[in-house]
Amino acid sequence: MASIAASRIAALNRLRCNIFQTSYNPESIRTGAKYLRARLKGPSLINYYPQEINMSTFIKGFPDEGLVDLDEEQRLQDIIDKKKRGKGTPRKARTPQESRRNKKRR
Amino acid sequence: MSPNIRVLRDIKARHGVNANEIARRAYLYVARNQSLPASVRYQAQLQLNTFGRYTRPSTVKNRCSESGKGRGIMSEFALSRFQFRLKARAGEIPGVKKASW
Numbered sequence: 001m002a003s004i005a006a007s008r009i010a011a012l013n014r015l016r017c018n019i020f021q022t023s024y025n026p027e028s029i030r031t032g033a034k035y036l037r038a039r040l041k042g043p044s045l046i047n048y049y050p051q052e053i054n055m056s057t058f059i060k061g062f063p064d065e066g067l068v069d070l071d072e073e074q075r076l077q078d079i080i081d082k083k084k085r086g087k088g089t090p091r092k093a094r095t096p097q098e099s100r101r102n103k104k105r106r
Numbered sequence: 107m108s109p110n111i112r113v114l115r116d117i118k119a120r121h122g123v124n125a126n127e128i129a130r131r132a133y134l135y136v137a138r139n140q141s142l143p144a145s146v147r148y149q150a151q152l153q154l155n156t157f158g159r160y161t162r163p164s165t166v167k168n169r170c171s172e173s174g175k176g177r178g179i180m181s182e183f184a185l186s187r188f189q190f191r192l193k194a195r196a197g198e199i200p201g202v203k204k205a206s207w
Contacts, residue, residue: 032139035131041163042124048184049109049117049171 110174115160116167122160130157 010026017024025031055069082088093099109117136142136150159165168179170186178187183199194202 030138030140032135032137035134035138038131040127040131042120042127045120045163045166046124048120048168049113050184052109054108 109171112176113169113171113174116169119160119165122158123163123166126157126161127163130154130161 013026014024023031056072059065059067059069079088090100133150133154137147137154139147167176168181168184169176170179170189171184172189172193173186175186175189179185180187180190183190183193185193190199193199195204197203
């Protein structure tokens with residue numbers, strides 16, 4: 001059987017790609033097309049967790065209704081009361097010298 | 107049950123990925139395209155590196171929506187295997203019941 005020249009096979013492949021509308025890429029160069037072809041995952045990703053309805057998100061949804069989150073109000077009031085009794089959270093350190101973490105290490 | 111910090115972080119990642127997906131894909135296309143000049147591909151790769159941590163799809167992890175556990179998750183129900191068992195036995199998952207024959 002007579003051997004076929006490589007150039008003839010290449011020409012055949014080029015013609016074949018032309019007919020079937022596929023891209024002719026004899027050196028298998030990476031075109032990055034797979035990143036464009038791939039399905040977008042974002043829309044399905046954000047729907048993974050079921051949406052939780054609680055009072056704070058409900059109030060955010062209707063800001064004009066004048067709804068009050070009683071639990072949140074109570075929490076804020078408790079913080080104010082604690083601060084009055086000197087039981088509030090400590091002040092944030094302004095300088096590295098103030099930091100309590102450093103004192104422990106020494 | 108209120109979500110724990112790991113679940114909140116995962117939700118943040120999911121929204122970040124969703125918001126930046128198209129731009130990231132465009133840069134990925136340029137950076138991985140061998141037919142483009144090397145300098146252009148390099149610039150695209152540098153741009154990709156400027157995206158934040160929570161814009162990469164690999165930072166998203168399926169966690170249990172009930173307990174926040176990260177392992178042993180049945181993705182179809184978004185539940186860990188134990189929470190799945192509890193809910194299935196309580197009849198809270200439609201179409202799931204304990205096998206018996």
